[in-house]
Amino acid sequence: MQKNNKSHHNPEKGDEDVISSLDLPDIEIPEIPKEVISTLKSRKKHMCIKKEGNESTPACNQASVPGMVTQRSCVYGGARVVLMPITDAIHLVHGPLGCASCTWDIRGSRSSGSELYRNGFSTDLQEKDIVFGGEKKLLETIIELNQLFKPSAIFVYATCVVGLIGDDLKSVCREATEITGSRVIPVQSEGFRSVNKSLGHQLACDALLEYLIGTETPQKKVNPPQKEGKKPLQKKRETFEKDPASEDDVLESQITSQVTNDICVNILGEFNVAGDLWAIRPLLEKIGVSIQAVVTGDSRVEEIANAHLAHLNLVQCQKSSRYLADSMEERYSIPQVRVNFFGVEETSKSLKSIAEFFNDPLMMDAAENLIEFETNRIKDAIIPYRQRLTGKKVAVYVGGNKAWSLIRAFEELGMEVLMTGTQNGLPEDYQRIKETVRDGTLIVDDANAMELARLLEKYQPDLLVSGAKEKYMSLKMGVAFCDFNHDRISSFAGFQGFLNFAREVDRAVSSPVWKYTPSINGSVFKNPLKYPFKSKTMFNAKSQRESNCKVKSESMKCKKSVKECSTKPKISPEVM
């Protein structure tokens, strides 16, 4: 277990200007009483402080307490995030309209080709479909959509009601495949199936394994012409094309890959949110590795269908894709390597581990040169950001895998992580987090809105990193916010991505607006409203108004309504 996590910064040439994170003073964590913050009894075991000798991790992977404003979503949500970035497929939600109308085009993943995945498709089940079954409507819808768009595949997602009324998705999809000649893939993602949306991830991977990876197209047909740029990779992989826009031409000439054997990998768990993949791809190509398929950022159905031909699986997002990697290892004997392209050190480690796996001296050389070049470039560029950000405090509350990788990245910037937590982490996620953080950090599982607010009030960080629903609460409390989920606006992966990340964090923390916001103090929360619940006698507005009205002369009849009257006692913020 790593005890000293202060710095992963390489101390080398010309470093005196950079404020070394080794010089940071220890932050004073206030003496944490047994109860971290006031919350429900059943929730207390979901929080724990890392201390010497304290081996426990927070209780996790349990049902949320009903009534808490939880940040979790449902199994359909889990399946959706994995599969919806597939660009040239139709994602049809079989159920009432609400599921589709709240969730279309929000994933944030980008495409270099087809934009079909950004449309929201639904079968819009009505009452009579609930009563008589929705299978017929589903079949008709699939046939109609296939004729209109001619997609490479149609994914059909089940929702809560569909599970209840017992629509047989599998048989409808089989029939539809025969009729239309396209792949029609069922995903049994009813929302209520599990407390943890990881089941959704697993169901999505199951759908890919069973219906897509390693299968032939059902019928020979011409794919619709795609926008310029991306050609689907040949099955035989005789040549691989470099992407048209590479970053450094200087680097190109220095490190032209002399690797002649075709090395093909899959990247699992990369969703090309805000263009992350487009930062990773050039790095891999510079060390001579081409990408067969990405699950599922900027991907096409045919690429994923050929994923079983790759030499290696790079697993980035553990939560959603480890299951897929394990299954592919079992079925197709494709080995897996864990990678993480977020942060300078992690990206370097990942590139090295890929080169080591293939054990090719040319590749390892190329990797070393690339890492050295990029690290030097970034190190200089990051100096101004580090100067402003060093010593600032951060709270992190994101999905499973990101919490861990963010901690490292923040330490590279010289910032302290006070609190970290996830919505739906599994025990192994918490174990890794625990190994990464320093003593005194709070680890919390499935925090809801009120707990998060209380934690922010207690720890008073300078920055909160989380998702869209927590954003405005944190801003209202005067805590800067950086989005790390699908509302991100720039790519954070790779070396350049780390610079973008530093810039975003700087933008959030160093803004002058925080000078004007009131600071958080102990009495932030208004008293919970204690309404005198009036007994059931009639409340006479007129008499109330006149009796309340302390204004002025008899001659002037006050026409202000009860609400407008300034003398009426209102619930006011607690005086500090």
Place this chain on the structure above:
Amino acid sequence: MHTTTKNVPPENVTSAGKSPENNKKKFAVINPCRMCQPMGAVQALLGIEGAMPLIHGSQGCSTYMRFQLCRHFREPINVSSTSMSESTVVYGGEKNLLKALETMKLQYNPTLIGVTSSCLTETIGDDVKGIIRKFHESYKDHSEERPPILSISTPSYSGSHIEGYDKTIKSLLESLALSPESSDKNNVINVIPGNLAPADVEEVKEILHLMELDNIILTDTSESLHAPLNGSIEFLPSSGTTLDEIRQTANSKITLTLSKHADSGGIFLKKRFGVPHVTLPLPVGLENTDLFISTLSSLEDVENIPPELERDRGRLLDALVDSQAYNYGRKVAIYGDPDLVSGMVSFLTEMGMEPAIIATGTKSNKFSTDIQQIMSRTGHDPLIINGGDLYDLQQQVKKTGVDLLIGNSYGARIALDENIPLFRVGFPIFDRVGAQRIRILGYKGSLNLLDQLTNTIIQHYYDEAGYELMDGAEN
């Protein structure tokens, strides 16, 4: 003058020919133009002081609705869920619901809990009213106060968020309104604005304040969804319609409903308590606002129309005249909630624009009647898409071509593809700031709308020296 409006046959197929080769469709919904019932119910409940909505269903419902609401209003929104899972679906959601009510009371202590059902719990047939009764009974011997708990039936497989809003208002009045003791009405009026932006509700309140009319707004989101940053955190709406006000609504002398699709509350008050009920078109533009003001001034208490309103009307008229040259004859496609759309269409015709395509996602006969009424006055002949989606809209826009698109943020891609400007109004708007401050009601709001629409036209169709671009748009 007799006009024929091309009304869309029930399958939303826009003209002859049902084969998909003509890009028409019968079954699928592509890019929906409406949301489901619980969304409307939640928005209505957020206008009540200290209220908290609870969606009885799976977690996804409340999380995704919170997400949509948060990114539109840019405010923290708290909606609870009963977190139904596989076992609760089999055995019924009673345990989860009781636990949820208990938790909410303990943690948040709201003044009112609104339990909305979802398609899941409607299908398994949970008796929500019975469970709530059970909850109350378990507290019978305790002295502590319990908040009133409403049960609103909002299955998402029928209707849309408009219906959810409407049902919630009616349910509030049904459960809370007390019968009047005497038959004398007081001088308060009830106003049901409908599912509008907070700035619009604020405009209504300002007009009523100018006319010195005491009012109860059902429900008032003008403060809770447009809250200032003042160093304190509130988990529940800190100001809005109070429960006491709702309790007295039966004493009011009239109920004014400004959105025709939100009139169940008014109808209920009239039926049960005899409170007179008047529905008006949404006061957008000159004629509709005139109607609103004159209805208000016909009430007894009001002596004369305040000079500020006269002045604002004059300003609106002045602006209409100033900008008529830019706006005359511009073809517009508009989509959104039915009342919003019909109110805006009325104003667009006053401006001189030509509504070419009028679309709503919520299928409604009232809507077609309203539009036809407006069109019979003006002589236009638009295409109406009743209960369609944005795919239908895009196909029509491709066919007929328009100059301006008006609606929520989901139309941004259509606008980009067709190279026309998009003016954002409605719900949700997530790619611009200030969505909750978009004001379109009253003279002031119409003036604001007029300025922005005209400037959008100028930006897109005139170059920087002021000359009209004849071949198309610049940016």
